Amino acid sequence: MVREAALTAASRPRVTSQTSNMLRFLLVKLAQLVPTFIGVTIVAFAFIRLLPGDPILLMAGERGISAARYAELQAQFGFDRPLVVQYWDFLKGLLQGDLGDSLVTHSPVTGEFFSRFPATLELSLFALAFAVIIGLPAGVLAATRRGKLLDHTVVGVSLTGYSMPIFWWGLLLIMFFSGTLGWTPVSGRISFMYFIDSVTGFMTIDTLLAGNWDAFLSALHHLVLPSIVLGTIPLAVIARQTRSSMLEVLGEDYVRTARAKGLSNFRVIMVHTLRNALISVVTVIGLQVGLLLAGAILTETIFSWPGIGKWMIDAISRRDYPSVQGGLVLIAFIVMIVNLLVDVAYGVINPRIRH
Amino acid sequence: MALLDIEGLSVRFQTSSGLFAAVEDVDIRVDRGEVWSIVGESGSGKSVSMLATMGLLPWTAQVTADRMEFDGRDLQQLSARERRRIVGGEMSMIFQEPMTSLNPCFTVGTQIDEMIKQHKGGNRKERHERALDLLAQVGIPDPARRIKAYPHQLSGGMSQRVMIAMAISCDPRLLIADEPTTALDVTIQAQILELLLKLQEETGMALILITHDMGVVAETARNVIVQYAGRQVEKQAVKSLFASPRHPYTEALLSALPERASGQDRLPTIPGVVPGQHDRPTGCLFNPRCQYVTEHCREVAPVASPGDPARTLCHYPLGSPGDATTPDDVSPGDLPPAPSDSDASQSEVRP
Structure with a gap:
């Protein structure tokens, strides 16, 4: 009786200790982000200044600029101060949520970034959905048919997809599906026929909010090719990771136990094997998010997609220091947050991490 | 059934x-x-x-x-x-x-x-x-x-x-x-x-x-099957197996038990290892490790004699077949009889 009471008493604080474990896990992960973030600000700040070229000279163009005017502009933008001071100002502004104004448009960098970011995010999400919806089943099927034709096909195609330059692949698809077949639009987010008020910045959601079904279909139509192009490399990576992870788990003792229980093949594969294989696949999917945001730069340029990729390219070519360093820091910040979410998801899937 | x-x-x-x-x-x-x-x-x-x-x-x-x-x-x-x-x-x-x-x-x-x-x-x-x-x-x-x-x-x-x-x-x-x-x-x-x-x-x-x-x-x-290199070499009730093993391999396994090796400095072992895919010998699979091996063992693979209740896979089984009791002789629930007083129901001796 006394022992029972002691057990119940002991089991209660255990629940709270599990919750605090999760909280501590999160806090540690967050604390680990701080040095990474400081490193990112240094790299972002230094990167654009290491590139040859001068924003003021580029602004002046071919006519040139007098030395006096040049010095005046330098002072105006603060480029005449020591780099350390400039960096310190950048960091101070950053902590207050102020990334400065663009040298080109003279409007705040954060505003410019977040007005374009939904377009990139929408494209990346569709690309990721494409990659996961095709890549995961392809990897599972390849693993269950190891050594058969389907397996070789999946491995071969994903190797090809992984090795293909994005810009070349994009141009090929445009030439064939948009040019020869005329099935898909060549560029842009939506047909010029539609004028949709931006509410969320997501074209697919805004068209639905506006109740314009045709515009929604047009937006989807415009997403098809860019999503395929952007999703190709993640698709290849996810398919290969799923396949190898499944093959590894299929050899585990507990999969044999599942078979020994008389479970159907479907249940053995989809529940007992896939659940464990997903642990490493989720990590890889999370890493793809960073690659998608980076890869979007090329894809957006090919498809004239008005997202941050295209904006960054323009900013770099104009040596727009505040836009480039601010854009880089914001992208890095988003990638870090996504990675944190992946870590949390990892804990949810894998009970050994959670407890 | x-x-x-x-x-x-x-x-x-x-x-x-x-x-x-x-x-x-x-x-x-x-x-x-x-x-x-x-x-x-x-x-x-x-x-x-x-x-x-x-x-x-x-x-x-x-x-x-x-x-x-x-x-x-x-x-x-x-x-x-x-x-x-x-x-x-x-x-x-x-x-x-x-x-x-x-x-x-x-x-x-x-x-x-x-x-x-x-x-x-x-x-x-x-x-x-x-x-x-x-x-x-x-x-x-x-x-x-x-x-x-x-x-x-x-x-x-x-x-x-x-x-x-x-x-x-x-x-x-x-x-x-x-x-x-x-x-x-x-x-x-x-x-x-x-x-x-x-x-x-x-x-x-x-x-x-x-x-x-x-x-x-x-x-x-109660009953034991002894396997060696994928082959079943002997099958007996446990008591008679311990008392009178029929196959040299079983005998070697038993003599490696610490309880049976009292008074000796070293525990007896069976030299060598079980042959794998590439080093399977001709004749009896156990012949390279058997202490009773003969030329005949190296050339001809043994078959179990139909008269041997233990179905011993050996040219020269130890003891006599009468010592062996198989599970079939034992009514369920009874302990297998000790070898000394075993009723040798299948006492057909090999010629």
Whole structure:
């Protein structure tokens, strides 16, 4: 009786200790982000200044600029101060949520970034959905048919997809599906026929909010090719990771136990094997998010997609220091947050991490 | 009619250098409620023959048998779906590595529940009650708490108890235990064996215990099959096997038991290892390690004499066939008679 009471008493604080474990896990992960973030600000700040070229000279163009005017502009933008001071100002502004104004448009960098970011995010999400919806089943099927034709096909195609330059692949698809077949639009987010008020910045959601079904279909139509192009490399990576992870788990003792229980093949594969294989696949999917945001730069340029990729390219070519360093820091910040979410998801899937 | 009736079981694996016969011509006949042991070194094909019976071998394995019946049903003729109904339900198995045999992603309760749901059905509450009962039955303290535990929170012994609870959850008529104690501490080993025997007695299920430990055989089994390099070399009731082994391999295994080696400085061993795929000798497979080997053994593969109840696979069996008792001579429930007063019912002596 006394022992029972002691057990119940002991089991209660255990629940709270599990919750605090999760909280501590999160806090540690967050604390680990701080040095990474400081490193990112240094790299972002230094990167654009290491590139040859001068924003003021580029602004002046071919006519040139007098030395006096040049010095005046330098002072105006603060480029005449020591780099350390400039960096310190950048960091101070950053902590207050102020990334400065663009040298080109003279409007705040954060505003410019977040007005374009939904377009990139929408494209990346569709690309990721494409990659996961095709890549995961392809990897599972390849693993269950190891050594058969389907397996070789999946491995071969994903190797090809992984090795293909994005810009070349994009141009090929445009030439064939948009040019020869005329099935898909060549560029842009939506047909010029539609004028949709931006509410969320997501074209697919805004068209639905506006109740314009045709515009929604047009937006989807415009997403098809860019999503395929952007999703190709993640698709290849996810398919290969799923396949190898499944093959590894299929050899585990507990999969044999599942078979020994008389479970159907479907249940053995989809529940007992896939659940464990997903642990490493989720990590890889999370890493793809960073690659998608980076890869979007090329894809957006090919498809004239008005997202941050295209904006960054323009900013770099104009040596727009505040836009480039601010854009880089914001992208890095988003990638870090996504990675944190992946870590949390990892804990949810894998009970050994959670407890 | 025997519960499990296997004759001429062979398992070959497709390897890069051709077919490898892991198990050849093995006969197993287990009646209801019997306790059998299959003993042999690593590589003797004990696990493979049982995995073949359960249908758990990878696709690279080719399984053939003259007869492979469970409770009168031909396992080779059944559809995959029909066979799954037997596997797990009427015939279940536990494995050597309890720590890796449970799925790390699911709680103990979920994994037991899944098995009951598959074979017995019932609503969630009934299945939960049953799972709690089972955990208590296999000696897990505080089942209500343990049922929510994940495998990594359990020790090896606890995991094996959970595996046993799962294996007996659908009241199987045959439980195959593949070296269930090898990965465990010695003290836990004894507990697990005791538990298996207790459950066997309570439920009346048949038990096949695969082991490489002659000590375990002596403590648990009534009847023993000795396997060597995929071949069944001898089959006897446990008492007569210990008293008068017929095959030189069995004799060598027994003399390596510490209990039998008192007064000697060193424990006797069997020199060499079980031949693998590429170094199988001609003639008798045991001849390179046999202390009684002759030229004849090196050239001609032995066959069991039909008059030998132990079905000894040897040209020169030890002792006389009359000393051997087979499980068939023993009425279930009786202890096998000691060799000295054995009634040699099949005393047909080889010419």
